[in-house]
Amino acid sequence: MMATAAKLFLGHRLRRLRKERGLSQTDMASTLAISPSYLNHLERNQRPVTAALLLKLADTYQVDVLSFASGSGARTGPDELTEIFADPLLSDLSVPRYELVELAHNAPTVAEGIARIYAALKEAERMPALAEADDARSLVTPENWVRDYIQAHRNHYPEIEEAAETIGGALTDPLSVAEPMRRRLKDAWGITARVVSQSLLGNLSQAYDPDRRMFLISSQLRQENRTFALAYQLAVTEFAGLFDRMVGDASPPDEGIAELLHMHLANYAAGAIMMPYGKFLRSAEEMHYSIDRLCGEYGANVEQVAHRLTTLNRPNARGVPFFMLRVDPAGNISKRYAGEKFPFSRFGGTCPKWNLHAAFQAAGQVVTQLIETPDGHRYFTVARTIERPIKSDLSGGLLAIGLGCDISYAHKLHCAEGIDLDRAPVVAVGPACTICPRIDCGYRAAPPAGRKLAVTGNRKTISPYPFVPA
Template structure:
């Protein structure tokens, strides 16, 4: 007789190992914290014993995890990465079945991470062969950025300790953005002896923000808008007042060298955003307004990009926001920011689909373009795309950038910008041309690497790259 849903035994060994690795503790330490023997924990991790409801509750209590999320697992992203890797010309002739890649993603997350890093290294080598001599072996900067992006993704772009530290400071400060800016300047002066000055181009040169350590002053360019000045003050206060929790997070991450420097800036930016937009107040305002970005900009004195980025961080247990993903691209399709939500099949090693409103937004500067999109696997997502204002602080910049924010269509009723859209009508897009197997696409720029071209002199199709069907 098949087991009922209530009686189904839970074997979650790989997830337990992954949790322990993320916590940076060994089996003996975890067993002691849980009040069990190391041998029992070893049996659980090897799937030799099922995880009882009582033990599951103990894990949730000791390590503050969401039970539903922990049981459901997070192998969707890993499975998608494996499908992309196995579709590479170097590997596609092996024909790894989909069920095998899903089993690998579910049961061996460390192996998936190792394969992803190796594939990233191969991709980097393919991308910059002509720059190897020029870089003279200094390509570690790209690797540092990739390492930090991977680390942020592994943590779902949410760092609870930094959120709590920033909220504690914010509780002592006013809510109104104008008053907050004044209070931040006063706090810098009072607690750290740092004065904030607005400076012109002659003093700033090409810098937008400069901390003069010897004179104990923070110089901020007069070209920056009010939201950027507020953020600059918050960044400096976090760097000085919250350096300990930031350093602790870096130590737990195990970052080294250039990756450590990049991570420090990223985490300080994260903490500054959490100070300007404290989690509790921001989450409540987002839910109450149904994620009205314009209202959130005004209420917290933040820019569109700052609010969009903040929306991707709302993953606190018991107070989770809509799981947004975010992309920032330029008109050439170069992705400079990428934060994935729950299982969004964005191609990690390429650009985005040209059929998406993200690129149409460049033809309608300043307008928010909302739509429902459908991926080749049938999953649908709500997205909102908008260009960013030209950077007044950089007179030589010529590239306009756009932000795409989105989530699974099941969350669309929670979002104001989705009102009026027909959820059963969607624009068909793909993750990226080189891994998209959607047929008869007139906008295809590359053939899928998983298929063989079927070009014929006797027929021209709507797609410039017809390929053989399975």
């Protein structure tokens, strides 16, 4: 029996589109050849948007169907709200899931406001000194603000892609892209790039001196990271106006966050210059998303390629929608990207049953795993260790990269070849322990918020925190 397609209630997005275009309901209804009363029902989510109407919206107003239908512009979805309202501070409210879904879909700005306040509260718990500041915006940490900005754009920036593809295409070299980038910096901008001893840079890995028009790169950077450094400097030079406009449009709350966002955009552009979108997507498809082969093709390292794979979100030219994390041996997450839905906690860490951390015990090897989240979705994941960018005793040890995608795409991946996806073992994972609904889990580190414990004195369970199901 065929599954019934989910109905699309897109009232808020439809109303926002109409208001952004300065249209009345009568005007939009006339353009779409529907009645104003029907449009009113659509905007109030009393009627679902049909596929035919969605296509007409796309054709009339030049919107991307997938982005519009999936609500990718919303930073805070039902899963994030569920995590927030599972906090002990709010769990006694027992807010039903359908209310959180309605809030996320019909009032996304309010949902984002709740998420920001919650993130600030968690930051105040982590660093109490911040809570004493006069300006509450100091509780909005730069990394969280920029991370939310990235996810709101699904880690894809069309304007940067177009500009970088133009430059990247002109830098094609059969041996290395580094040399043509160095020449372009010199010939077009009068900037000389040099590799210098680390002792001259102190604790910096790269530095630009605008007075001398000199770009200095640490000799301790690995070769792929030297190339990336050149691409970064080329990006901040060539795209200065574009970055300034994008940062201005984003309206970051303070200068520090603005600078971090600017650096993120430049890093994104550097990867796009090294691996131009169209060419990279074709290579990825031809090479079955083999990270090692893509590294060899583009002179990039594992992390650079993995990050680039999460950005392949161009309308009508999409790649496999990957999510990616980077963690250290202590479990600290320093990067978190997703082209589509991210299956783990927004505010917490990852599930210990996901073998991302096992990569540290198998350094240099590719570790694959099929996982299933509580909502029944399955993902094919890959974990492997990477070296830090700079060769230094002070830079620490290995890091681990986790890359994954919905299992429906796994047949396209080189690392899934030879695996029977229908019979391979599937590991049940969850989000943060405080919101994970799985009962029989021996890895549980905390009881789920808002659930009554089922602990008795005459028996012990596999889970240290058994609880009564909802």
